[in-house]
Amino acid sequence: MxxxxxxxxxxxxxxxxxxxxxxxxxxxxxxxxDRIGGKASTVRTNGYLIETGPNGFLSNKAEIKKLIEESHFDDQIIQSNDKANRKFIFSSGKLWEIPNNPVKLLFSGFLSTKVKFNILKEPFVRPYPNDETVESFVKRRLGEEFLNKVIGPMVCGVFAGDPKIMSMESNFKRIKEIEKEYGSLIKGLISLMKNKKTNANATTGGFSSKLMSFKNGVLSFLNHLAKDIEIIKxxxxxxxxxxxxxxxxxxxxxxxxxxxxxxxxxxxxxxxxxxxxxxxxxxxxxxPYAPMSVVALGYDDKDLPDVKNSFGYLFALNEIRDVIGVLFDSSVFDFRAERYKVLVRLMVGGQLAKDAPFKQNIIESAVKELQRSASIFKPFEFSFVKRHKKAIPIxxxxxxxxxxxxxxxxxxxxxxxxxxxxxxxxxxxxxxxxxxxxxxxxxxxx
Ligand SMILES: Cc1cc2nc3c(=O)[nH]c(=O)nc-3n(C[C@H](O)[C@H](O)[C@H](O)COP(=O)(O)OP(=O)(O)OC[C@H]3O[C@@H](n4cnc5c(N)ncnc54)[C@H](O)[C@@H]3O)c2cc1C
CATH class of the missing domain: 3.50.50.60 (FAD/NAD(P)-binding domain)
Structure with missing residues (x-):
């Protein structure tokens, strides 16, 4: 054997x-x-379930769903609540709710007339055949403001990276391919959405994807997979x-x-x-690896601003100080906090705030950021910090x-x-x- x-x-x-x-x-x-799980770790303490690493995956991701099914863990899957459909971006000193429909975004006051004009012009921007940075791609096709307010926050929030040095082909291969195939992102996306709609209507009746996780956290799935495998420390x-x-x-x-x-x-x-x-x-x-710390704060839910009933928010690039993302985990998923309690997780650091994850007073700076961006002035009743020196490869x-x-x-x-x-x-x-x-x-x- x-x-x-x-x-x-x-x-x-x-x-x-x-x-x-x-x-x-x-x-x-x-x-x-060290221990099974690597970056994934779930901590249950003081009535909260805290993910100190990954929180979940999208429902349109085929391979992880296949693995969950073939390992018979499907009964543990949970799906994000409807509240999680509300997402915000902190820009120009305030939180902007981002509509799920991109057309509605165009008619909101979030983007300036200049960006709207750039979007209309996008189909006429010539494709660039070679690899380039995310910053160069977005600026070329949609302009600086679109990078600052839309793509930049997403790149920081998901990859903890700096769009200035990240490769388009290595991170967003499909988008670069769409540019090549259709000559324009907008033309490509409209065409793909039309196809998807036809297929989706025929099979599932829709094509939106939801965030998924596990009742007892991501680590429970990894422990389940590992349970019959010999492990040497x-x-x-x-x-x-x-x-x-x-x-x-x-x-x-x-x-x-x-x-x-x-x-x-x-x-x-x-x-x-x-x-x-x-x-x-x-x-x-x-x-290179981006550093990141996860700061979890627990609150009594009374008198907290309405943003607590949402997925959370990201920061426009020019608004980033220490925190790159704020997630209201207790709204996103059930089983993350007891009744009338709110669990907030703040992602601190990434490549654009490299020193922030190691600050001695990291909780204080997280609290200041919540005050500045979400007007949460109420004192927290619980805190937990996990520092990842090398969180995510870039x-x-x-x-x-x-x-x-x-x-x-x-x-x-x-x-x-x-x-x-x-x-x-x-x-x-x-x-x-x-x-x-x-x-x-x-x-x-x-
Ligand atoms: C804060 C944070 C939030 C995230 N959120 C999400 C999310 O919500 N959704 C998502 O899809 N992804 C998320 N990610 C990304 C995702 O968690 C990671 O990419 C993924 O978990 C990495 O898994 P891995 O097994 O490749 O590496 P790792 O998890 O890093 O595992 C590598 C393992 O190798 C071990 N090891 C290292 N050196 C040795 C050695 N010499 N000998 C023996 N063992 C060794 C380590 O101890 C470790 O256990 C997040 C990441 C972080 C840091």
Whole structure:
């Protein structure tokens, strides 16, 4: 029986280990340096359920739904409440409710006449065939204000990144393709929506997607996947070839295996590969990580402003100080706080506020931000902080070449596979999708 070792017990590693165990006759072991879950962690305390990492995934994401179904965890899925349809952007000193319908957005006072004019002109802007930064793409097609108020906040909120250095092709491949195929985003989106509507009406009767999570938090799903898998707690520090397989040196012990799957951050992989493939380890240096802290605050719900009954809000780029996003988790999902309690999670930092996650007085600055942006002056009754020094990998203009080097390395080193959020996308679904692809590569002997 072939032996597989998966290094790293975040969602990428756990998913791939689960799939190998279920779909092959190989033995599988996870080696994890710390605890199962990686960036995903759910803390239950003082009547609150706090996600100190990922909070959920969108209902239109196929692979994670497939994994939930095939692991029989569907009865634990929860869907966001209707309140979560209300989303805001903090811009020019106030919160603007963003309509779900883009046409309505055009008629709101949120965007200036200049932006509306840019939107009308967009179909006539010539496509640019090469990769470019997110900032350059958005400015070119829709102008600076659209970047500042619409795309920038989203890029910061989801990727914790800086649009100035993020690659369009590595982060938003489909959008770049739409530009190429249709010559314009607006023309492309209208055409795709028409097609989708026809298909959606025929099958589901609609095509809107909702945020989904698990009754007992994201970690409960990962624990469920990991429950029948052998897990060794150790930190892998070195890789060597041994016979037809590999030897992994850990801090506590050494391990031999036929197949190894690395599902760890790029900076950790870089250290392991230093003596094995120095060139690749240098290339892995090219992936920067954004720091981020999660500050959770608990309130009694009496006399809190109405914004508490919403998903939350993001900040226009020129409004970012320490916080990049505010989420009212107790409105988004049931089971996050007791009755009459409100749980707010603030995302502090990202590439545009790099020092903020490490501030000693981080709770104070989070509170100040809530006062400034949402007029929440009431004292909180509970707080919790989780600091992620290296929260999210950023796909820069060099990412494509890093990705190609990884694939080349896999081709040259039969039996070694590399996956994880540093390479295949940072969303939970991206990590699971990559796990299915890794399974296929392993089954195919590559
Ligand atoms: C605050 C925050 C909020 C987020 N929110 C969302 C969200 O709502 N939705 C969403 O889809 N995504 C979200 N994300 C992104 C998503 O959580 C991550 O991209 C994903 O969890 C990464 O999983 P991974 O398994 O690839 O990596 P990780 O979770 O980083 O796991 C890697 C594992 O490898 C282990 N390891 C490292 N080095 C070694 C070694 N040498 N030996 C052994 N083990 C090692 C680590 O301890 C870790 O457990 C969020 C991320 C953060 C930080």
């Amino acid at each position: 072939k032996k597989v070792i998966v290094v790293g017990g975040g969602i990428s590693g756990i998913s791939v280990a689960y799939l190998i165990k279920k779909h092959t006759n190989f033995s599988v072991t996870i080696i994890e340096k 150790d930190t892998i520090v070195e890789l060597k070839q041994e016979g037809n397989g590999y030897a992994l040196k850990g801090g506590k012990s050494s391990y031999t295996t036929d197949i190894v799957v690395f599902a760890i951050p790029s900076y950790a992989l870089r250290e392991i590969l230093k003596n094995y493939d120095y060139e690749l380890s240098k290339i892995l240096n090219k992936i 796909y820069t203009m060099e990412h494509k070449s890093v990705f190609e080097s990884i694939r080349e390395f896999e081709r040259k080193n039969s039996g070694i596979f590399i996956t994880g959020n540093a390479f295949y996308g940072v969303g939970l679904n991206d990590c699971v999708k990559a796990a299915y692809q890794t399974l296929e590569k392993i089954k195919g002997g590559h």
